[in-house]
Amino acid sequence: MRTLAEVQATLQIAKLKEEDLQSTVHCLSFGDSISSTDYCLMELDDTLCKHIESGKSLVIRGDKDERAVLCSEDQTYDLKIADTSNLLLLVPGCKTPEQLVACADSETSQLVHAQIWGLSNSYWELRKQRPRLKKLKKLLMENPYEGPTPAYEEDTHTMQKYTMMDLLERIQASEEEIKAQLKTIHACEIDGYWRMLDFDYEMKLLGHVTQLVDSESWSFSKVSLRVSLEELAPLEPREMIEHCLNCYGRRYTEHGETFYALDEDSVCRATALMLLQNAVKFNLAEFLEVWQQSVPEGMGTRLDQLRSLALVDRSSRPETLSLLRVEDLPEDTLERFNRLFTMREKWTEEDITPYIQDLCGEKQTTGALLTKYARSSMQKGIKVYNSRRPSSVANDD
CATH class of the missing domain: 1.10.10 (Arc Repressor Mutant, subunit A)
Known part of the structure; x- marks a missing residue:
């Protein structure tokens, strides 16, 4: 290993003034098992650094045919290799000049010997990106839930179903983003597995709820959970009724009792989807009339409720409307x-x-x-x- 005298002699040969350099000198040597493939470097922003320093994890996700992404608890990042013209040396325990503490009364140089454990001329660069969630609905639609029918009970053990852990392994998104999307697509957890409801079954549940509101002369802004479960339990499982209310209403408590305020836009939008699935194109004027007649009495339909769901063709005569979902x-x-x-x-x-x-x-x-x-x-x-x-x-x- 080099001595301080040898370092000083080298500085003289290089015509460098010692006072122009840091007082601490690092002498680097190669370790016994140095490799350029055993280590990968990743550039993290302040948010991800604090995430790691707090003891939390980062997860790389992606199937073999997909480009890998890195996920924290609530964000998704694209992974991209960035090359650098300067060779990067991995030196465990290496400290910056600011981290080195010199003796206050010492004006002489210090010598630090360090071993290089790895080499790299590239690193992983992270860029925040939108989560890739389209596959989530595709997986869940492999086996939509059609209700507690005898046939379903008999075949349930052979059906493809997914737990949250399964989804985390397959979907390129963070756990929070996946949970938010599950709520958006009205998925529910049944016996530990996440399931999409068959659309016809979902509409059947919604029909039960709106018919009960009509028969009880309730306001759409005050639907009793307790009465709904008591009245509709003979028709459908209690958890399915409550799930439907969660999908189409806002839950709140009043005087210790739970109520739901049904969302007019959500109910009208679901009704429109039910009608639009039956034809390629509709005469716009005729559709608007049938649509209004199909929603619960007291609710009003508007074209802006169909944003990202259906497309109006103003150039055709007569004007037409067709199904076009952004998720497709x-x-x-x-x-x-x-x-x-x-x-x-x-x-x-x-x-x-x-x-x-x-x-x-x-x-x-x-x-x-x-x-x-x-x-x-x-x-x-x-x-x-x-x-x-x-x-x-x-x-x-």
């Missing part, structure tokens, strides 16, 4: 825009916004997305957006 579109931004422009050549901002809103990252707007992925023009005094890629019609011309 690709998760990738470029693929999403390509699909939308395949379906319709030109979009108004009002029409396309519900179908790209979920693509916005932190501090990003739909306007910024449209600027990047679409081209704008004026059509009859209205700004419209079309693909940046030339259309096949234009190529043919």
Whole structure:
């Protein structure tokens, strides 16, 4: 190992002044089992550093055919390898000059010997991204819950079902993001497994609730949980009735009793979905009439309740409405825009916004997305957006 005198001699040969350098000198040597593949470096921001320092974990998720992501408890990050022109040395226990404490009365240099355990010319760079949740519904729809029928009870042991642990292993999202999405898609936990309700069965449950509200002459803003369970228990499991109320209402307590305020928009939207599944296109005027007749008396339907669920074609005569759910579109931004422009050549901002809103990252707007992925023009005094890629019609011309 080098001595302090040898280091000082080397500085003289290099024509470096000792007073211009740090007082502590590190002499590096290679360890016995040095490797460039045993270690990976990862760059963390302050939030993730505090997360690790508090004893919490970070998890890498992704199937073999997927690009890996890193997840904390409530955030998802894209993993990308960043190369560096400077070789990075892994030196355990190495301290920065600020961390080294020199003797207050010593003006002489200190010599520290350290061993290099690893080498790297790249590191993992993290970038916060949207969770990849589309697969969640796809997995749960492999075996939708159709109610406690005898056939279901007989076949339940052979059905594909998923626990929360299973979902955490398969879905590229944090646990909090997965839980939030399970609530959004109205999934429920049955016997320890997360299940999607069959849509017809979900509508059947909602029908029981709204019919009870009508028969009891209740206000939609004050639906009694206790009475609902007592009256509807002979028809459906109590936990399913309560789950339906949680999906379509806001729970609150008054004088020690639990009530629900049914959400008009949610009920009207579900009713519209039930009608829209029965045809490719509807005459808009006829649909609006049938829709209003189909919702519970006292609720009002509005077109804005169908944002990201259905699309109005104002250019056709008569005007039409068709089912188009944002959840059925690709998760990738470029693929999403390509699909939308395949379906319709030109979009108004009002029409396309519900179908790209979920693509916005932190501090990003739909306007910024449209600027990047679409081209704008004026059509009859209205700004419209079309693909940046030339259309096949234009190529043919």
